[in-house]
Amino acid sequence: MKWLLLLLGILAELIGSTCMKMSQGFTKLYPSIFTFVFWAIGLTVFLFALKNFDLSFAYAIWAGLGIMGVSIIGMVYFKEPYSTLKIISILIIVAGVILLNISDIIFNKN
Numbered sequence: 001m002k003w004l005l006l007l008l009g010i011l012a013e014l015i016g017s018t019c020m021k022m023s024q025g026f027t028k029l030y031p032s033i034f035t036f037v038f039w040a041i042g043l044t045v046f047l048f049a050l051k052n053f054d055l056s057f058a059y060a061i062w063a064g065l066g067i068m069g070v071s072i073i074g075m076v077y078f079k080e081p082y083s084t085l086k087i088i089s090i091l092i093i094v095a096g097v098i099l100l101n102i103s104d105i106i107f108n109k110n
Contacts, residue, residue: 002052005045010062012042014069064097
């Protein structure tokens with residue numbers, strides 16, 4: 001259940017961020033409203049997920065998947081430019097999140 005909460009929070013944050021882009025600087029009414037609605041949902045669900053995760057662990061997952069997800073949405077849906085270096089950079093962020101999380105396992109600090 002805790003993983004579901006964390007993933008739902010990340011998904012809501014991704015939708016909120018996508019709506020922010022679609023709002024064109026908060027000049028479009030419905031995407032602007034959905035930005036705040038989905039961010040509120042995402043943060044609320046994340047708050048409940050934090051009852052069962054360490055903050056550093058959960059936030060690393062939140063940030064890493066958020067960066068990766070928003071980058072993919074930007075490149076695919078909004079046709080934002082991408083390059084090999086951009087993709088490698090995103091993968092480095094994901095690798096950093098993975099290493100941060102397995103460091104707790106390696107040093108037995110669950």
